[in-house]
Amino acid sequence: MGFLILCLATLGKHEPKGFPNLLLRGIVLLSLAVGVTSNAQESSSSELEGDKLSTADYLRKVLISRQNLVWIGHKVPDTDSVSGSLLAAFIYGGKPGTPSKVNPETRFAIDQCGADEPKIIENFSEKTVGLVDFNQSTQLPTGIDPDTIVAIIDHHAIGGSPINIPNVISIEIRPWGSTATILTDHARMFDIELPIYLACMGLAAVLSDTVNLTSPTTTEYDRAYVQMLAKRAGIDDIDKFAERMLMAKSDLGGFSAKDIILLDYKDFEFGGKEVGIGVAETLIAQPLIDRRYELQSAMGEIKKEKGIDHLIFAIVDTRENRSYLLWSDDQDKDVVISAFGDHVVDEMVVAEGVISRKRQIGPAIQRALEK
Ligand SMILES: [Mn+2]
Incomplete structure (x- = not known):
């Protein structure tokens, strides 16, 4: 052989x-x-x-x-x-x-x-x-x-x-x-x-x-x-x-909060925990930021349905080169803060310079959970 x-x-x-x-x-x-x-x-x-x-x-x-x-x-x-x-x-x-x-x-x-x-x-x-x-x-x-x-x-x-x-x-x-x-x-x-x-x-x-x-x-x-x-x-x-192309991606007005979270969504396993990470890359972040409470409550529902340990969602503002991290409960809030620091604005953590799930968001969450 x-x-x-x-x-x-x-x-x-x-x-x-x-x-x-x-x-x-x-x-x-x-x-x-x-x-x-x-x-x-x-x-x-x-x-x-x-x-x-x-x-x-x-x-x-x-x-x-x-x-x-x-x-x-x-x-x-x-x-x-x-x-x-x-x-x-x-x-x-x-x-x-x-x-x-x-x-x-x-x-x-x-x-x-x-x-x-x-x-x-x-x-x-x-x-x-x-x-x-x-x-x-x-x-x-x-x-x-x-x-x-x-x-x-x-x-x-x-x-x-x-x-x-x-x-x-x-x-x-x-x-x-x-x-x-x-x-x-x-x-x-x-x-x-x-x-x-x-x-x-x-x-x-x-x-x-x-x-x-x-x-x-x-x-x-x-x-x-x-x-x-x-x-x-x-x-x-x-x-x-x-x-x-990014504009086509950014136009999420016609989507429900749940759809938006699941549109670009991946499941991971970090530190023995099941973790879902959804991202919305957008050139026009404000309409999504305006819907943050709606998004957060949809996140709670999805988390329950999937039975996962953590669910994090990021509004990725590709124009301004930053991400807004959302959570639906205190447990996930702790993960986000541990991963991205405690710059909390309006119930979101703003992470400057963070735009990649693969290179930045995923690894930061992984490190936080494997600590
Ligand atoms: Mn790829």
């Missing part, structure tokens, strides 16, 4: 011209391929003597032959998870899908890009599944048997409750700004030219996840691929495209 670790030292030849020589610094790029029966599509030793096999080559080799492969993102979809599933299916075969209805921002991107509406997939029986944009069991769409998962392509921390997968599978996690950036890199490694609509969806995903390249999660790779994708998509004014 072979045990093959592929480090992408060969990636260098694929770097764009003038790409900073940051090559693979801090990139977790590791594909483990172990010849367990279900995954035994290993190269024979003679095949290994030719061109060096990159992670993406290996993934492609393993995945392209999969029957009934579907690509799916986290339970509550966002633009990156939807675009990630479209990109992965295009590169690796299989079908794209979303576990539930797409959010207003993704809808905007689909319309702008002229993409096909991704199908909602709820029945995963007889399917093999590739996961994009998450690795936590708390975010696994209902009905996916971990035994059927064949790959994970992601840019999130392994965190407190990674999916318990019985088989050894291919996992590609890079600390980049979006899953779409990673998949765009894969496409380029294979010299696959993305169709215009898909370059446009990829662009929307990078811009969404990195808040137009301003989030602390942004890397040079995200910047470089944004330029490349925008060129391919024929989008000259990237800032304007990002702004219109």
